[in-house]
Amino acid sequence: MSGSELSASPQPDRHCDPCYVEALVDCPGSPQVLTYRIPTGHTIAVGDILTVPLGRQQVGAIALRLTPDLPRDLDPGQVRAIEAVASSSLFPPGYWTLLQTVADYYHSSLMATIRVVLPPGLLRRSQKRVKLLPPQNLGPEAPLSPLAQQILQVLKSSKTGDYSWTHIQKKIKGAAPGLRELQRHQRVAVYLQTQSPTQPKTRRVATLIHEQPLASSLTPRQQEVLQFLKQRGGELWAVDLMGSTHASPGLIQTLARKGAIALSDRETLRLESSLMAADHPQSLTLHQRKALEAIQSVQGFGTVLLHGVTGSGKTEVYLQAIAPILAAGQSALLLVPEIGLTPQISDRVRARFGQRVRVYHSALSEGERYDTWRVLLQSDPQVVVGTRSAIFAPLGNLGLIILDEEHDGGYKQESPAPCYHARTVAHWRAQLANCPLILGSATPSLESWHRVQAAAPWPEAAQPQPVVPQPSPAAPAGSALYVRLPERVHAQPLPPIVLVDMRQELQRGNRTLLSQRIQQGLAKLQAEQQQGLLFINRRGHSTFVSCRSCGYVVECPNCSVSLTYHHTHHPSTPLLRCHYCNHTAPQPPKCPSCGSPYFRYFGSGTQRVMEELREQFPTLRVLRFDSDTTRRKGAHRELLTRFSQGEVDLMVGTQMVTKGLDIPQVQFVGVLAADSLLNLSDFRASERTMQTLLQVAGRTGRGTQPGQVVIQTYNPEHPVLQAVKDYQFQAFTQSELAMRQALQYPPYGQLLLLKLSSPNPVLVEQTAQEMASLLREMLGALWENFALLGPAPAQVLKVARRFRWQILLKLPENLEATPLSTPLPLDYLRSRCPREVRLGIDVDPLHFG
Ligand SMILES: Nc1ncnc2c1ncn2[C@@H]1O[C@H](COP(=O)(O)OP(=O)(O)OP(=O)(O)O)[C@@H](O)[C@H]1O
Ligand SMILES: [Zn+2]
Numbered sequence: 085m086s087g088s089e090l091s092a093s094p095q096p097d098r099h100c101d102p103c104y105v106e107a108l109v110d111c112p113g114s115p116q117v118l119t120y121r122i123p124t125g126h127t128i129a130v131g132d133i134l135t136v137p138l139g140r141q142q143v144g145a146i147a148l149r150l151t152p153d154l155p156r157d158l159d160p161g162q163v164r165a166i167e168a169v170a171s172s173s174l175f176p177p178g179y180w181t182l183l184q185t186v187a188d189y190y191h192s193s194l195m196a197t198i199r200v201v202l203p204p205g206l207l208r209r210s211q212k213r214v215k216l217l218p219p220q221n222l223g224p225e226a227p228l229s230p231l232a233q234q235i236l237q238v239l240k241s242s243k244t245g246d247y248s249w250t251h252i253q254k255k256i257k258g259a260a261p262g263l264r265e266l267q268r269h270q271r272v273a274v275y276l277q278t279q280s281p282t283q284p285k286t287r288r289v290a291t292l293i294h295e296q297p298l299a300s301s302l303t304p305r306q307q308e309v310l311q312f313l314k315q316r317g318g319e320l321w322a323v324d325l326m327g328s329t330h331a332s333p334g335l336i337q338t339l340a341r342k343g344a345i346a347l348s349d350r351e352t353l354r355l356e357s358s359l360m361a362a363d364h365p366q367s368l369t370l371h372q373r374k375a376l377e378a379i380q381s382v383q384g385f386g387t388v389l390l391h392g393v394t395g396s397g398k399t400e401v402y403l404q405a406i407a408p409i410l411a412a413g414q415s416a417l418l419l420v421p422e423i424g425l426t427p428q429i430s431d432r433v434r435a436r437f438g439q440r441v442r443v444y445h446s447a448l449s450e451g452e453r454y455d456t457w458r459v460l461l462q463s464d465p466q467v468v469v470g471t472r473s474a475i476f477a478p479l480g481n482l483g484l485i486i487l488d489e490e491h492d493g494g495y496k497q498e499s500p501a502p503c504y505h506a507r508t509v510a511h512w513r514a515q516l517a518n519c520p521l522i523l524g525s526a527t528p529s530l531e532s533w534h535r536v537q538a539a540a541p542w543p544e545a546a547q548p549q550p551v552v553p554q555p556s557p558a559a560p561a562g563s564a565l566y567v568r569l570p571e572r573v574h575a576q577p578l579p580p581i582v583l584v585d586m587r588q589e590l591q592r593g594n595r596t597l598l599s600q601r602i603q604q605g606l607a608k609l610q611a612e613q614q615q616g617l618l619f620i621n622r623r624g625h626s627t628f629v630s631c632r633s634c635g636y637v638v639e640c641p642n643c644s645v646s647l648t649y650h651h652t653h654h655p656s657t658p659l660l661r662c663h664y665c666n667h668t669a670p671q672p673p674k675c676p677s678c679g680s681p682y683f684r685y686f687g688s689g690t691q692r693v694m695e696e697l698r699e700q701f702p703t704l705r706v707l708r709f710d711s712d713t714t715r716r717k718g719a720h721r722e723l724l725t726r727f728s729q730g731e732v733d734l735m736v737g738t739q740m741v742t743k744g745l746d747i748p749q750v751q752f753v754g755v756l757a758a759d760s761l762l763n764l765s766d767f768r769a770s771e772r773t774m775q776t777l778l779q780v781a782g783r784t785g786r787g788t789q790p791g792q793v794v795i796q797t798y799n800p801e802h803p804v805l806q807a808v809k810d811y812q813f814q815a816f817t818q819s820e821l822a823m824r825q826a827l828q829y830p831p832y833g834q835l836l837l838l839k840l841s842s843p844n845p846v847l848v849e850q851t852a853q854e855m856a857s858l859l860r861e862m863l864g865a866l867w868e869n870f871a872l873l874g875p876a877p878a879q880v881l882k883v884a885r886r887f888r889w890q891i892l893l894k895l896p897e898n899l900e901a902t903p904l905s906t907p908l909p910l911d912y913l914r915s916r917c918p919r920e921v922r923l924g925i926d927v928d929p930l931h932f933g
């Protein structure tokens with residue numbers, strides 16, 4: 085299997101007999117591919133989880149390849165047989181091709197890919213167990229050796245007559261011959277138990293049987309509880325019934341005794357679910373209808389870039405595109421870039437499709453992930469809503485993939501390897517499933533924009549050609565459609581954007597964080613019963629703390645960055661925290677260097693703004709929404725509900741407030757320091773600024789009133805800010821693309837970042853230099869326009885006591901979603917890397933820190 089052969093492989097032959105299997109074995113330390121014999125009578129398919137012998141242990145393995153022949157160098161006598169198939173049919177067809185493609189393209193191993201993708205514990209060891217068999221009356225029992233009798237004694241001491249083999253071995257030295265003897269005499273059975281990572285969870289369910297049981301009469305209170313149960317469809321979890329009716333467990337028991345209800349334990353899957361009022365498809369606007377038609381015109385694989393301004397009703401288009409897929413018995417995947425967006429979107433999807441909706445993201449517990457995986461494997465049509473890892477959800481019959489906010493950096497995995505981008509993987513997955521891929525955004529990425537540039541906008545475009553699954557993962561040019569939703573659903577105007585020059589504010593004597601315009605906006609909120617959002621690019625209190633007399637800055641002992649001041653609420657101790665390694669220390673009362681008690685706080689994080697708001701607007705009800713306040717499970721949903729129900733006037737937050745919120749009462753959006761977005765030393769800074777600002781602006785004016793956006797900056801003439809002010813997305817994109825082309829940055833060339841780190845600062849620098857010259861030599865011969873930038877120390881040289889260097893490769897071809905045509909000598913580089921130096925590879929990197 086190689087990355088360039090991307091076609092769904094047919095289900096492997098299940099009757100390969102006799103034959104061998106190459107299995108990826110979960111060896112301690114590093115996984116290996118080993119060959120095993122398949123005992124006659126066993127059938128195995130690629131992807132089955134196996135239990136195989138390794139040394140004296142039984143370990144987990146995944147069947148990778150079935151083969152009739154042994155490799156020459158293996159002696160058939162030495163090849164061991166697999167012990168058992170622990171579970172089969174765990175993966176949909178084509179799934180292994182997808183994983184192999186990911187591993188190849190991102191220069192990672194298949195095992196690393198599997199670890200990122202599969203629910204943890206799927207490969208966990210199965211356990212060999214021994215159990216007593218009931219005595220058989222086959223005449224006089226044969227005499228047993230003392231060793232065998234000893235084993236029997238141990239087994240008899242167990243209530244269930246059953247122990248793990250490890251336990252028996254611990255009790256009795258050299259027990260193996262005894263066990264064989266007992267097996268021969270059919271006194272014991274040896275079996276394998278796969279350790280399910282979690283036990284199935286059961287819950288008590290109450291089911292209505294008789295409203296008026298004949299045998300005995302019911303009290304009014306009991307009738308009341310029954311009525312409630314009836315209204316809710318006749319079946320509820322017992323805890324929910326008690327919770328909603330305030331009935332005691334005793335009352336529920338009585339109802340069961342009287343024959344009015346039945347109580348039973350039912351296995352529950354740990355799946356998120358909430359009761360949703362059902363909703364119905366909206367009648368589409370003209371633009372939405374055209375977009376839907378375009379999507380439905382795609383036969384087989386093809387991409388559709390849905391470019392719809394904020395509030396244009398993209399979600400409704402997604403929902404109506406999903407409906408016929410489900411009706412046809414297929415499943416759909418809907419991805420969002422950030423976990424904070426899953427409650428909002430999954431609520432909307434559930435309201436439409438009810439119980440067929442599953443939520444899948446990495447913050448699920450081990451048990452939840454495992455359970456969801458099990459449910460997804462059933463063939464029912466389902467909708468999976470999730471973050472980037474959900475692109476690997478094991479749906480068999482996939483009919484549609486949608487990436488909402490496709491431009492968002494949250495789709496890129498930073499660590500651990502493989503550093504995949506869900507959009508790139510989505511292309512491959514859609515291709516394998518031969519289904520459409522919708523990329524939706526108000527501010528498409530330059531990558532996606534570039535891809536469809538050649539395509540004329542629908543419906544002027546020529547009818548897209550029927551798409552045959554392509555042998556190469558690159559999207560065939562003919563199947564990329566571009567569809568626009570140019571206006572909001574009720575044709576509301578986009579909110580006007582005002583740039584405020586903070587230099588002038590200072591001249592006028594305003595030294596606070598809030599310009600006059602923002603102050604005015606906030607002052608109106610309560611009076612007019614409206615809500616507002618305040619966006620700050622940073623969390624925490626301030627970027628750093630320094631001594632007023634000597635300038636000393638408190639730094640992280642492990643990383644070369646200053647610590648950030650955190651002060652959640654008043655009586656709590658102010659803390660200094662490192663945003664790289666999470667090192668935390670109390671704020672020192674005196675300067676460690678000169679002893680002065682006076683400190684200065686630079687920058688403006690969410691906490692600092694909260695304090696300033698409290699001083700200037702004491703009655704304003706403010707909510708903080710950032711990664712500090714949303715750490716708890718369920719916190720996102722809770723805070724958003726409080727906000728959407730009008731319990732607060734203003735929400736202050738980081739990136740999280742910029743996306744997805746659809747609340748008509750939001751009439752005001754303030755952006756505190758636009759410059760902090762622009763000044764990132766990254767070639768994508770302009771693109772990201774544009775996207776972030778247009779997204780956050782789009783949160784307002786979604787009701788009947790136009791809304792207002794105020795952006796504070798020290799640099800109002802900046803071309804990006806000017807483009808934002810006039811909503812000149814297209815013009816901006818064109819000029820940005822021209823610049824990228826001139827510099828051969830993506831989407832015109834491909835980047836590859838080699839990241840080296842080591843506790844030894846000298847060694848890591850030396851290794852980086854050596855690798856750079858090796859690469860220059862080897863790649864320079866291959867590509868004329870190839871460029872190697874660096875080696876250079878990473879922006880933050882030291883993180884968690886490791887020194888970091890990097891090498892950036894700029895490769896000339898437009899290779900997004902195409903495995904490199906020329907293999908890089910990365911394995912060779914890895915082999916040249918000293919043990920103390922770690923080498924990480926980031927293909928198509930988004931962050932260069
Ligand atoms: N055809 C329609 N008729 C009436 N209301 C609609 C229609 N389509 C969408 N809406 C409503 O318009 C609002 C905005 O839609 P939606 O949130 O889907 O926009 P969006 O394009 O996803 O926005 P954003 O990119 O800003 O998140 C929602 O409240 C939605 O219920
Ligand atoms: Zn000092």
Ligand SMILES: [Zn+2]
Pocket residue numbers: 640641642643662663664665666667883884
């Ligand atoms: Zn640190």
